[in-house]
Amino acid sequence: MSDDDLELLGDDRLVLGDLLNHVLDKGIVISGDVTIAVADIDLIRVGLGIYITAIQSELDHAAARTRTPPHANVPVLHHPSGL
Amino acid sequence: MPTYLYCIIPAGCDPPAASRRGVDAAPVRALDAAGVSAWVSDTPNASMSPSVARARVHDDVVRDAMARATPVPARFGQVLADDAALAQWIDERRESLVESLARVRGCVEMSVRILLAGHDAAPGQAPRESGSAYLRWVRERQQTRQSVTDQAEFLRRGVARAVEEAGVVREVRWATVAPGARSLEAAHLVPRDLVARHREVVRSAVERDHRMKVMVSGPWAPYTFCAAGS
Numbered sequence: 508m509s510d511d512d513l514e515l516l517g518d519d520r521l522v523l524g525d526l527l528n529h530v531l532d533k534g535i536v537i538s539g540d541v542t543i544a545v546a547d548i549d550l551i552r553v554g555l556g557i558y559i560t561a562i563q564s565e566l567d568h569a570a571a572r573t574r575t576p577p578h579a580n581v582p583v584l585h586h587p588s589g590l
Numbered sequence: 591m592p593t594y595l596y597c598i599i600p601a602g603c604d605p606p607a608a609s610r611r612g613v614d615a616a617p618v619r620a621l622d623a624a625g626v627s628a629w630v631s632d633t634p635n636a637s638m639s640p641s642v643a644r645a646r647v648h649d650d651v652v653r654d655a656m657a658r659a660t661p662v663p664a665r666f667g668q669v670l671a672d673d674a675a676l677a678q679w680i681d682e683r684r685e686s687l688v689e690s691l692a693r694v695r696g697c698v699e700m701s702v703r704i705l706l707a708g709h710d711a712a713p714g715q716a717p718r719e720s721g722s723a724y725l726r727w728v729r730e731r732q733q734t735r736q737s738v739t740d741q742a743e744f745l746r747r748g749v750a751r752a753v754e755e756a757g758v759v760r761e762v763r764w765a766t767v768a769p770g771a772r773s774l775e776a777a778h779l780v781p782r783d784l785v786a787r788h789r790e791v792v793r794s795a796v797e798r799d800h801r802m803k804v805m806v807s808g809p810w811a812p813y814t815f816c817a818a819g820s
Contacts, residue, residue, distance in 0.1 A: 535816055
């Protein structure tokens with residue numbers, strides 16, 4: 508398999524949702540569960556009905572809201588304790 | 591300084607290129623520990639907030655490692671106090687990490703999703719004229735959803751059977767189906783040299799059923815097959 512074959516392929520709508528699904532929800536974790544919720548959207552369940560722009564939009568909005576503390580809802584990344 | 595983890599790869603693989611940048615443009619480096627190699631970068635933060643851009647960069651680094659050997663990818667946001675803390679963490683889990691590396695060696699992950707076409711084809715708005723009309727509407731909606739779900743489940747099993755019979759998967763992992771889900775998902779661990787064949791087999795397995803749409807993405811690093819916790 509050449510490096511070119513590693514290029515990500517698939518339906519565009521699927522790719523970003525899958526990327527987030529893989530990177531944010533799967534893979535080894537150092538300690539305990541890492542739970543990420545952005546703007547009340549459970550990224551584990553990002554569906555095909557949500558387009559890339561919608562996902563980006565929600566994340567942008569979430570990021571903007573975090574600049575207006577206090578807000579307990581977005582984005583939340585529970586890191587291992589003691590770090 | 592805190593250390594951010596991208597993935598673990600077998601010892602002896604080429605390290606990241608000197609120009610390789612990770613999350614927040616930090617240089618990516620290899621940290622050898624307990625007979626494996628961790629791809630890491632320094633971060634001033636004890637935690638890492640998620641964003642699409644950062645998630646992409648995380649995956650880009652893992653994908654870079656994947657060009658050398660199949661890695662055990664870390665979930666986004668794994669930060670340890672420093673290199674020594676990460677080395678200790680690896681040392682304590684050396685056996686399971688080496689086992690995971692052996693399990694995914696030579697493979698990539700393909701994501702297969704069956705879209706439940708017609709899932710929302712239930713009768714429109716709930717009727718308000720009477721209780722019996724409402725209950726009839728609820729029953730019809732449930733029947734429609736159940737029918738579509740059953741068909742998709744049948745197709746999902748058919749795809750799994752096809753790829754196994756064709757010998758293009760090493761392992762299949764089903765995703766849990768949530769109530770009201772609009773798609774059924776599965777992760778396939780596929781030998782690198784069979785990725786193209788895998789796509790063909792999946793597509794031919796669903797060609798006969800036009801009510802469903804199958805979507806395949808990948809190759810990914812084997813995130814789904816390396817979900818071991820601490």
